[in-house]
Amino acid sequence: MVKLEVERELSHKEIKELQEEIRRLAEEKNAVILAHYYQRPEVQDIAHFVGDSLELSRKASQTDADIIVFCGVRFMCETAKIVNPTKKVLHPNPESGCPMADMIKAEDVLRLREKYPDAEVVAYVNTTAEVKAVSDVCVTSANAIKVVSKLESKRIIFIPDQALGNWVKKHIPDKEFIIWQGFCPPHFEFTAREVLKLKEIYPDAKVAVHPECHPKVIEIADFVGSTSQIINYATTCDSNRVIVITEVGLLHTLKKKNPNKEYIFPQSMNYCGTVYCCTMKAITLPKVYETLLKETNEVVLPEDIIQRARKPIERMLELS
Ligand code: SF4
Incomplete structure (x- = not known):
């Protein structure tokens, strides 16, 4: 068993040990780990599958694992339970909800x-x-x-x-x-002014925007789509530079899929004083480990x- 001080920052070596232990536990317990694209990179790396809401609900409905460890916000865990109610769905941080x-x-x-x-x-x-x-x-x-x-x-x-x-x-x-x-x-707070400024700095870049952004930001976009659609566009479009207007967790997947391109994310502070969705980032590696080890934080919903x-x-x- 790995010993943890949950809130402190982990060293590279500790992250590796924890990741190995989580994957070992998952195998032992026949658990599948699902993670949203906005999760921390080290959490995405232990997932059996990383995706957007639609892809993850499809995976959750099809899995034959006994346990689903869902690294996402609360409504996503609830959806997994709804589409596959006989499974034990575990949420590594029950405090992680979606403000919207x-x-x-x-x-x-x-x-x-x-x-x-x-x-x-x-x-x-x-x-x-x-x-x-x-x-x-x-x-x-x-x-x-x-x-x-x-x-x-x-x-x-x-x-x-x-x-x-x-x-x-x-x-x-x-x-x-x-x-x-x-x-x-996080999405609604990106401003058109900020995106236009980035376009001025990088005139050759294409702009990919999530539809949760303000209509004025959407107006400027070369492409509007969901996270998985943005991944597809940004990694395959004819420009080597893409300004990406969505949650910065996506950068991890973009770099993995096509490391030869440059992806530019806005740096503005948002509602939680950061450049990312703080509720998504409330799921940490130690929390995933403890949840799976003790099988706690089970998502329970009334049958009706x-x-x-x-x-x-x-x-x-x-x-x-
Ligand atoms: S980015 Fe965060 S706040 Fe926005 S919809 Fe997703 S979970 Fe909710």
């Missing part, structure tokens, strides 16, 4: 449903299980336009992200959108919520 997911409650959705009875509720996967349970269909940033365009309703209630909602609305002008005014603090929340997720997977 917490900007809407199930009661808010029910009120909107009452006000617009003919509308379908489209929930970004960045929502709690309770909110999914009162929604009609889920979407991710990778499939939102495709899924919403296939819906029959002319009126759409889009929750909770205003930026993604407006991005989808722009592509589907024949539908009416009622958009909840939630936002992702699992049943009801599964329907909009399954509908999304069918439509996408």
Whole structure:
């Protein structure tokens, strides 16, 4: 067993030892480790699979491992439990939530449903299980336009992200959108001014932007897409320099996939005084180790919520 002082910074040697021990434990316990692209590099490196929300929920639904260790924020762990409820899903840091997911409650959705009875509720996967349970269909940033365009309703209630909602609305002008005014603090805080400044410094660079960014930032982009779509674009486009407007954790994968390019991320301070999503980074290697070793922090959801929340997720997977 590795001895730990959880909060101190680990040396390179300790990181390696811990990574080996986590992978050994995972094998012994038949556990699969899933990690989001925004996780710390040393956490991404122990994962059996690194992906965005859609890819990770697909992996979680297909795995035959007994335990899923989910290195992501709370709504992602809940989604894993919903799509594969017989598995033990462990969340290495239960404090790691998504501020945007917490900007809407199930009661808010029910009120909107009452006000617009003919509308379908489209929930970004960045929502709690309770909110999914009162929604009609889920979407991710990778499939939102495709899924919403296939819906029959002319009126759409889009929750909770205003930026993604407006991005989808722009592509589907024949539908009416009622958009909840939630936002992702790290993405929404990038400013157009900052991106234009980077373009001035690097005039040959292409600009790739996540749709959770402010519409004024999206306007400047050469490419708009989900994290996996940005990876694909940035690593294969014809420019050797790409300005990437999303969470800086993506840099680890970009460098691995194509080390010959230069990836430029904005340096602005955001809501937690850093350049990254601090809740994503609240999952550390020692926390993953302890969680897997002791099998603690299990994600538990009421059975009826699992049943009801599964329907909009399954509908999304069918439509996408
Ligand atoms: S990056 Fe934004 S949407 Fe993703 S977990 Fe952080 S706050 Fe939530």
